[in-house]
Amino acid sequence: MADQIANIMPDSPVKYIDRTRAYYLSQGFPTPYEWAQNTDIPFTQTAKPVAKSRLALITTATPVDTIGEKRQLHIRATRPLPEKMHTNDLAWDKETTHTDDLDSFFPMQHLLDMQHSKRIGSIAQHYYCVPTLFSQNHTCTVDAPNILEGLRADHVDIALLVPL
C-alpha cells in the first residue's frame, strides 16, 4: 500500500507507519508495533528569547557501539566534541544516505557556533542519548524522567530533540 501511495504521489512524505507495518508483516511478524498516539499535547511557552536561553541537544545516536547490547540512556559532556556517534543499530535509510557527517544528525558544532554568534544564549554542559526502545512505558517512566533531572541540573531552558 505504501509503495502504491509513493508511486501515485512521489513527492509526498513517506508514510513510515504503513511502510514499517507492511515490511514486518512480510517478514512474518503479524502483530504490528503500536506507535504512540496522543491527541492532547503538552506545551510550555518559552519565557525568554533563544539568545538568552540555555539549550540541550538530545539525540537517538549513541556515543558507544551498542550493536548486540541492550540500549540505554547516555549523558555525556558536550566538550570535547565526540569524533563519532554510532547509528548502525538505528532504523534509517542506509540504502540512500550515510551518517558520516555528524552535523547532518548531531549538529553540536553548528550549535556551538550559534552560541559564539550569540544566536543561542548557551549550550548545556551535557548532551543526551535516548535509546529508542520497544517499551514506551520504560521511555515515559524511566528515561524521560532521568533526562528531565539532568536538564534541570544543567539549568536548561530549551531542548532540541533530533531523532534519526
Add this chain to the structure above:
Amino acid sequence: MCLTARHLEANGIATVIIGSALDIVTHCGAPRYLFTDLPLGNPCGVPYKPDMQKDILHRALMLYETATKPGTVENTPHQWPGNPDWRATYARVK
C-alpha cells in the same frame, strides 16, 4: 523521542523536534516539530551541506519563539539532491 519531548514539555522545558518521519511524530503529538523531508538518517540536512544544515537549525530555533500553540508543525523547503526515488525504496517489500 516524541514521548521524551512530551514529558519535558509537561514539566516546563520547551522543546523542538527536528525529524523526517512526519507521520510518526505527528501521530505521537509533538509540541513543536520541524519536518525535514529528507531520507531517515539526516534530519538536520544533507551531509556536507553546512548552509542547508544551518538554515534548518535557524528554522528550528525560530519555532521556540514563534509557536503559540501545541502541535505546531513547520516544513523546510529543502529537498534531497540525490536519487529522486528514495521515498519508494525505504523498507520496501520486495
